[in-house]
Amino acid sequence: EIVLTQSPGTLSLSPGERATLSCRASQSVSSSYLAWYQQKPGQAPRLLIYGASSRATGIPDRFSGSGSGTDFTLTISRLEPEDFAVYYCQQYSNALYTFGQGTKLEIK
């Protein structure tokens, strides 16, 4: 089973700043099989990025994904107040899905 480790656990930033979230895999992951989600308290997750770098429908272009192999990154170019939430990466391999433990993005 591929384990995804996200860092940092908590990221404290101010609106307008740039956020960089990391997702590291225990084994190489196909870029086509790496996704990112945003979850706000009391809500279901929301798909942000699929295929490592493609934005899902309706996702603002301040969100971008990159990476390959074992290292992937979600970047939010300029934080808006509504971006403060928990972010999860997810991979698919051998018909199984695994999620990272999440990064909490909080207002500084």
Place this chain on the structure above:
Amino acid sequence: EVQLAESGGGLVKPGGSLRLSCAASGFTISIYSMNWVRQAPGKGLEWVSSISSSSSYIYYADSVKGRFTISRDNAKNSLYLQMNSLRAEDTAVYYCASPGPRGIAVAGNSWGQGTLVTVSS
């Protein structure tokens, strides 16, 4: 509008059973695989089970294998999760999710609002 609506959660004693349902509207699930994903209180997301569009391929997380059964009724546009031999560690919000047109590698392009399952004596 694409919607998924889970139901069937509640309080159950350890060792008990519960059946979750997920009704889809705004799209036809028959051409997509479907997933169950859970989230224990204050914890992260955990994939539980997947079923292919025709039910030919079914997969489970090791944590639920042999206790949970996923099924679907494409005619009713619905997904199900039969949960037996429930344990305290199964306590979680259970989400129904569809990869939709994003492909099978995405656990959920669309998600339900979740249904809470609490296993406690």
